[in-house]
Amino acid sequence: MKQYIILLVMLLSSFVAFPFQENSDNNELPSEVVKSIENRIEEGLTPSIALAIIDSTGIQYFNFGLTATKGKKVNENTIYEIGSISKAFTGILLAQQVLDEELQLEDKINDFLPHNIKIPTKGLKEITFGNLSDHTSGLPRMPDNFKPANPYNPYADYTVEQMYDFISNYKPIRAVGATYEYSNLAQGLLGHLLALNKNSNYEDLVIQTIAAPLGMMDTKITFTKKMLENLALGHAGGKQVENWDIPTLAGAGAIRSSTSDMSKFIAANLGYVKSPIAEAMELSHKVRHHKAGEMSVALGWHIKNGELGDVIWHNGGTGGYRAFSGFVKETGKGVVLLSNSTADIDDIGFHLLDPGTELIAFPSKKDAVEIPESTLERYVGLYELQPKFTITITKEGNQLFGQATGQDRFKIYPENDTTFYLTVVKAKITFQLKNDTVESLTLFQGGQEIKGKKIK
Incomplete structure (x- = not known):
């Protein structure tokens, strides 16, 4: 334990050397971005947008709006649900276990499931860990055996037993590896298997492998008192909605975080800070296929060709939140956007990383x-x-x-x-x-x- 504490202090000290600017004047952003964000808030599309820009000079935070209609101003410590950006974390967890020689990307997942659980496939190929991570497993986007007691928190009571029942009886319509099909089920199953492989649970695995070493102390699934105090309340259609709990499919979208923490995550992916998961992050960026239309797919991450370089990115959405994170290695620039409504914000992230991408002109x-x-x-x-x-x-x-x-x-x-x-x-x-x-x-x-x- 003493060695672990010393290592953590050393890792946290590496962030001290990387420049952080707690608050920046919003006018330092491109004027079209400021106008777009302010219009969205004025039109009631979202109560807030918290933004961080990461580059070689450090991290800048730009904050717009309130945690709720009559809430407090948001800042870099405000907590949001990041939804499917959790999949990028899951990809890094997978990469780390590969590097630690605890499994291989080509390993068949049936060998890691309980002995009485087997996933049927179409054809001879079986699903591998790599297939789960790059959305070529042949599993559908979601299982169809949901029976939520609370439709406003639909995944809260979905159990591991229900997931096992679905995957055991699913009749695939395509062969493994044949095509890209975005699958929350596959990513949730992947997070579950990675935790099983370490005799842990998904949240503890994220904290121990990624969040704690990077000093991301408010990146968790279970709310702490401090996180609740700093929570931006989710909204949909202009109304406040419940937070989502995703215990079984956690690897697909259960994480909560802030721009302060997520900027550390992106800075580490860009190599601006030293960390024990640097090699795993690099492995997670490697392209696995080009089957997703104009996008390439890595371990969890998606990759878009941009004017200034490849945009490595993922977005996220839950019942009351939207999130975007991405970076371009060629320019050394990264972006984090967090919002507490279901209105799309991807265009802002892409525009900041790839100026050729136009901002959406939402009608008023x-x-x-x-x-x-x-x-x-x-x-x-x-x-x-x-x-x-x-x-x-x-x-x-x-x-x-x-x-x-x-x-x-x-x-x-x-x-x-x-x-x-x-x-x-x-x-x-x-x-x-x-x-x-x-x-x-x-x-x-x-x-x-x-x-x-x-x-x-």
């Missing part, structure tokens, strides 16, 4: 036109876009709301009598009428057009 609710309540009333109803996927349109006063299956409701604003827009994401909804009767709606989002017939 101020641009909405006035239309009669009688016109709004006829759009109220249930629209089926796909089997088991619907959008419900409701009305309160002169405000229309949409709510997709399993998601929070959102406000929609009239552009004209039949076209409405969202402000939380870049999307539009148009209503189609025949003989003055509403027959369907069409959702326009991400270059797609999805039509839904009015069924009620």
Whole structure:
């Protein structure tokens, strides 16, 4: 124990030599970024955005907004859920166990599961640790045997036994390694197996392997008193929502952190600080395949070609939070963005790392036109876009709301009598009428057009 304490002190001292600037003038950011963030807060897309920029000169923090509608100002110690950025941590944990010769990337995971649990596969190839980490395992995005007691905290009571039951009986539709399919299930299973392999649990493994050596004292899954005092409350659709607890699939998205801690994590990935996991971090950055469209995939990380170099990144989202972290080795620059709402912030992170990436121009609710309540009333109803996927349109006063299956409701604003827009994401909804009767709606989002017939 004494040796461990001495090592920790030495590691923490390495951060003292790396320049930290506790607060920076927000005007030091590019003006278009400041305007974009301030507009999002003013429009009610998010209560706050906390940002850190890491480069060879040190770390700068830029903070906008409040922890809640009537909360306190956020700072670099404010706590957010980082969601799927946890997958980058899981990739590093995997890399470290590979370097410690405790397993191999090519090892079959069936050999590490309890003896009575086996995952069926399509074809002869079995799932390996590498497949779990790079999203080529053939496992689906999520298991379908969720029965949450609380739909606002949907993963809290999902058990290891349920996960084992699902993976044992799943009938894969594609061969292992054949294609990229983003899988929270695979990453959650990976975190579980890595913890089993060390006779530990995922949170302790993250703390012992990554957080403690890097001095990330507020990066945990279980809230401490201090973390709760500094918590930014999650929001969706302008309303406060519950935090998510993800015990079984923790490796996919359970971690909470701050920009102060996450900037240390990115600084270590860029090699600005010495750490015992430097080699594991380097291994986690190595490309494993190019099957994800325009992206390459490493161990947990995704890699995007940028004008100034490769952007190694991951984002995250839970029921009331969004997060982005990334870095470019060629420029030595890293970015962390944390927000306490479900509105997208990826564009800001990519723009700061790769200036050729445009910022999203979210429409303003101020641009909405006035239309009669009688016109709004006829759009109220249930629209089926796909089997088991619907959008419900409701009305309160002169405000229309949409709510997709399993998601929070959102406000929609009239552009004209039949076209409405969202402000939380870049999307539009148009209503189609025949003989003055509403027959369907069409959702326009991400270059797609999805039509839904009015069924009620």
